[in-house]
Amino acid sequence: MSMIEKKAILIGCGISGPVMALFLKRIGIETIIYEAQTQYRDDVGAFLGISPNGLNVLKELMPLENILTDFTPGKMAFFNGKNKNIGEIDNANQTELYGAETVQLKRGLLNKAIREVAIANGINIELGKKLTSITQTEKTATVFFNDGTSATADFIIGCDGIHSTTRKLLFPNGPKPVYTGLLSTGGLTKLANVQNLYGSIRMIFGERAFFAYAVSNLGDVWWFNNISREKEPSRNELTAMELNHLKNTLLALHKNDPEPITDIIKSANKVEIYPVYDIPFLEKWHRGRVCLIGDSAHATAPHIGQGASLALEDTIVLAKCIRDLPSLEAAFAKFQALRQDRVKKIVREARKVGNNKRAPNKFQQFFRDLLLPFFVKMEAKKMDWVYSYKVDWNEKII
Numbered sequence: 001m002s003m004i005e006k007k008a009i010l011i012g013c014g015i016s017g018p019v020m021a022l023f024l025k026r027i028g029i030e031t032i033i034y035e036a037q038t039q040y041r042d043d044v045g046a047f048l049g050i051s052p053n054g055l056n057v058l059k060e061l062m063p064l065e066n067i068l069t070d071f072t073p074g075k076m077a078f079f080n081g082k083n084k085n086i087g088e089i090d091n092a093n094q095t096e097l098y099g100a101e102t103v104q105l106k107r108g109l110l111n112k113a114i115r116e117v118a119i120a121n122g123i124n125i126e127l128g129k130k131l132t133s134i135t136q137t138e139k140t141a142t143v144f145f146n147d148g149t150s151a152t153a154d155f156i157i158g159c160d161g162i163h164s165t166t167r168k169l170l171f172p173n174g175p176k177p178v179y180t181g182l183l184s185t186g187g188l189t190k191l192a193n194v195q196n197l198y199g200s201i202r203m204i205f206g207e208r209a210f211f212a213y214a215v216s217n218l219g220d221v222w223w224f225n226n227i228s229r230e231k232e233p234s235r236n237e238l239t240a241m242e243l244n245h246l247k248n249t250l251l252a253l254h255k256n257d258p259e260p261i262t263d264i265i266k267s268a269n270k271v272e273i274y275p276v277y278d279i280p281f282l283e284k285w286h287r288g289r290v291c292l293i294g295d296s297a298h299a300t301a302p303h304i305g306q307g308a309s310l311a312l313e314d315t316i317v318l319a320k321c322i323r324d325l326p327s328l329e330a331a332f333a334k335f336q337a338l339r340q341d342r343v344k345k346i347v348r349e350a351r352k353v354g355n356n357k358r359a360p361n362k363f364q365q366f367f368r369d370l371l372l373p374f375f376v377k378m379e380a381k382k383m384d385w386v387y388s389y390k391v392d393w394n395e396k397i398i
């Protein structure tokens with residue numbers, strides 16, 4: 001390592017923050033993570049997909065058994081609204097091809113497992129520290145928090161997610177997350193006699209909305225739906241929405257779709273609802289001694305399950321750049337150069353898949369159902385370049 005920087009501040013203790021800290025520790029950089037939440041809320045959020053490209057990063061730091069306690073397999077089976085099986089993305093050979101197999105994990109449990117490895121390795125995490133501003137000098141960077149405190153280090157990494165304050169502070173006039181015209185709802189529930197459905201996520205292009213569900217290794221049902229809605233809803237509108245109203249809306253949308261969709265909706269005790277955003281393109285991911293990673297740099301819609309995996313890929317690549325390049329500026333620039341084309345392509349791809357989930361009219365529906373089998377087959381083939389991405393820690397970056 002040729003750099004003199006020895007101390008970093010990480011903003012955000014979500015998925016990428018603790019992993020970034022662990023890789024920096026490996027290269028002799030001391031980190032402290034500042035998280036806005038005042039306590040860990042491992043029950044918040046539903047679930048997310050992690051594919052081999054993300055799992056291979058985690059494998060560098062912990063046995064995958066740590067996170068495979070409560071999961072659904074990632075194999076996907078697609079159906080049209082008439083319950084006709086129109087294709088599959090089978091992951092059976094992923095372990096052989098890529099060294100790991102796609103899974104869906106509860107976001108909170110994943111966050112907890114990663115965080116515990118970081119804590120066990122001596123990483124400091126401070127809660128209740130909401131970033132409000134940043135200043136930089138030639139040799140240092142300082143963060144200020146909403147509780148009036150501040151901290152200084154050699155550099156800062158923004159790991160603070162899609163609505164990143166770090167990004168807004170670096171690029172006040174830069175692009176903001178864009179609403180994609182879809183709402184996502186979902187949750188976890190219990191239903192009798194579903195064991196025979198274990199093994200794949202069932203993705204149904206229903207008559208009026210998209211619905212997906214899977215049975216977990218513990219026998220629970222994990223589900224989500226996508227609803228087209230042109231106008232972006234306000235946060236207040238979504239938080240004020242009552243469970244029964246939401247369930248009735250979902251039941252109406254899926255009334256002609258195959259079972260057990262309506263049983264799943266009826267059985268839900270809690271439904272998460274959020275607008276789907278992405279960040280089409282952020283020109284620069286760093287300024288001076290501050291760099292963005294994960295959703296703060298390049299949020300993607302969740303439709304091809306790559307948000308968490310891309311954030312994990314970023315951590316190992318950035319750590320290697322810092323390890324191997326002679327200055328922070330060179331490291332941050334190289335990091336962006338190595339990552340940008342790949343993430344741009346994935347953000348675009350996820351948008352395209354999301355657009356296929358919008359409610360079609362009868363005419364569009366006819367052609368959609370006709371074309372979907374080809375589309376699904378193509379998607380399966382197209383994912384190889386996404387899953388096969390593997391970073392060799394020992395390979396030097398030049």
Ligand SMILES: Cc1cc2nc3c(=O)[nH]c(=O)nc-3n(C[C@H](O)[C@H](O)[C@H](O)COP(=O)(O)OP(=O)(O)OC[C@H]3O[C@@H](n4cnc5c(N)ncnc54)[C@H](O)[C@@H]3O)c2cc1C
Nearest residue numbers: 012014015016036045046047048131160161294295307308
């Ligand atoms: C509570 C929560 C629930 C989620 N649920 C889901 C889900 O169900 N499905 C799904 O696909 N994705 C979900 N996500 C998003 C998913 O975790 C990310 O898309 C992905 O893992 C990329 O991770 P990241 O590290 O870039 O950001 P994130 O994992 O989003 O982490 C960002 C962290 O930064 C913290 N933070 C934000 N602003 C500040 C600030 N000003 N100062 C200090 N800290 C700050 C946040 O509290 C959070 O802990 C959720 C994110 C959060 C925060």
